[in-house]
Amino acid sequence: MYICLCKRVTCSQIRSAVEGGDACSLRDVSQQLGVGTQCGKCGKCARNLIEEALTAPIADQVQPQFA
Secondary structure (H helix, E strand, O other), X not given: OEEEOOOOEEHXXXXXXXXXXXXXOHHHHHHHHOOOOOOOOOHHXXXXXXXXXXXXXXXXXXXXXXX
């Protein structure tokens, strides 16, 4: 899905940037992909997506323990 229509940036591009360690904030994603540099309407959605991508690895590391 497109997050930033002005710069044609998708959610998978943002996730890849964060999960790859290249970005950890909206500023980083903005510098790398151009998100939020034109109209700015995508900022809130992009920020939420970044937070989601940053916390996802923590949830993936938790493994259920069986007795």
